[in-house]
Amino acid sequence: MSASIKDVAREAGVSVATVSRVLGNGPVSDALRLRVNKAIEVTGYRPNLSARRLRSQHSQTIGLIVSDIRNTFFTSVSRAVEDAAYQAGLRVILCNTDENPDREAMYLRLMQEERVTGVIFAPTRETALRRDLDTLGFPVVLIDRAGPQSTVDAVVLDNAEAAAQLVDHLVQQGYRRIGGLFGNTSTTGRERHEGFVAAMQRHGLKGEARFIAPTAQAATEATEAWLADPDKPDALVASNGQLLLGALRAVRESGLALPDDLALCGFDNESWTEVAFPALTVIEQPVLEIGRSAMALLMDRLADASRTPRKVVYPGLLRERGSTAKK
Amino acid sequence: MSASIKDVAREAGVSVATVSRVLGNGPVSDALRLRVNKAIEVTGYRPNLSARRLRSQHSQTIGLIVSDIRNTFFTSVSRAVEDAAYQAGLRVILCNTDENPDREAMYLRLMQEERVTGVIFAPTRETALRRDLDTLGFPVVLIDRAGPQSTVDAVVLDNAEAAAQLVDHLVQQGYRRIGGLFGNTSTTGRERHEGFVAAMQRHGLKGEARFIAPTAQAATEATEAWLADPDKPDALVASNGQLLLGALRAVRESGLALPDDLALCGFDNESWTEVAFPALTVIEQPVLEIGRSAMALLMDRLADASRTPRKVVYPGLLRERGSTAKK
DNA sequence: GTGAAAGCGCTAACAC
């Protein structure tokens, strides 16, 4: 059992109120303050945050709910969120949902029980479309994924435009038979698909898109199957880092040469995309910025609950590299 | 303000004790249980975890303190820890220390204030050597890094042996002028260095080792400088994934060919090492196993505080790839 | 400037 404020009070020969005032930098005479501080030292007292939270009625805690922290996009975002949070005196509870709506619901419920100050959340499409995200009892800021008319704050990439950038780039480099791999659980996958399709149409081309589970493994399998096709594409777009990695693995195993046999590009400027050979053309997302921005939206919302929901949209940055060299 | 147990009691026309019993699956008549459950529904009641923790005197929370979650080793470990923790009904608080002893101290203090059940911790060398890790008021399990005679439980790689595996492999492949890059903040870097030196001696070789900050950036700079040396090595060992990435980046920029001009290998089987070209030879760590094992040690320790500290040591697995092809 | 006391939401004796 560790020491409580009571033990400190006894040790110092003062009331608990005085100890509390010392802790909170309230008005206390220097003499008593000295005695209390000594007593704190002697007893090894540490404040009990559960008690403080119960008393003060706020948890100083935010939730960060993502599909999988091993996805580098979320890793980086989480780092930015945590830095900002700890700086603001907030704790962060991290949850991995594995794109499972049931787990999302479970964690949202947990957040209610924790009486969190707010939640930063990358939902599945299913949950993003829920109408009640604004009635959970705490503010929610969506990241990475958000429905078209979200009732809550969100910070996302301009997905359609970014996908179009990739298509435009590929076309400009001389590719025509362009295929796309898209994640089937997120609004992000959908939006990137839309941008892909629109851009292809604009060029008078008819690309094929395939929706798959958002894992490297699924991408490897899908790509292998696709490359076996006599009618196979001459360029492939992968809608996130996991899919890009999986596709690359399939290309390596098939023995095809990049970019001569197949051009490859995608999303997320993970560090390895730069050292792969040839280096991979990608859309870079401002990951740290996205995390910071999400925290900022959350803070603003806490300051004024009634403000109109905002959606911060970042442009993707095309990093042209060898994997899409001119045909 | 959300509903409390009192509101539920009033709504159901019962005492708070009865509500509490319903929640805790205590003995309650079916009739009342029904009424209470209906009242819970009506009021939208959610238990307040702060209150529960205060009352029950345990937080059901563990701390996970690592240097940087973006280091994929820690990313994977954290995922394993979190899965195991949530399964055991425990929350996880994640902290990034950036290899800064002050931040480590701050977070350890925070853990005390949270009255955590236990902490899983990858300390800097400085903190790992602290004697008081077993008097924090909660059990600590060290991961990745641990002093030679740790007073607390730990799960680590057999670092010296793993480094020796890399050296043996390089020698066998025909390399002789082998250099090593090691992180200067962790016991891990030291141990890998020792294994490196010992193995080189065993082969009658005299390799050069350089200690640097454990970041990709530092590794890039160190490698660039090293490769400018007229007396440069013909093979390089990097003591973790960050350093390996940094070294690879430098090699790419220098225009040298892997492995003809320089062989390169290191630690951490990150997914990109496999798709790089040539693929990189690495020591694979059983990351998920390490995370699970740390949780298991923690649970055992909670069950019996007096047991002798255990150190679980995993062997590294050599993945031979093209970056160290025969000379 | 200081202390006594109430109460945050909850559970666990303890009565009946």
Added chain:
DNA sequence: GTGTTAGCGCTTTCAC
């Protein structure tokens, strides 16, 4: 089976 009540550690009136 059910209700009453004390108290976990803390902050904040409210008196003095």
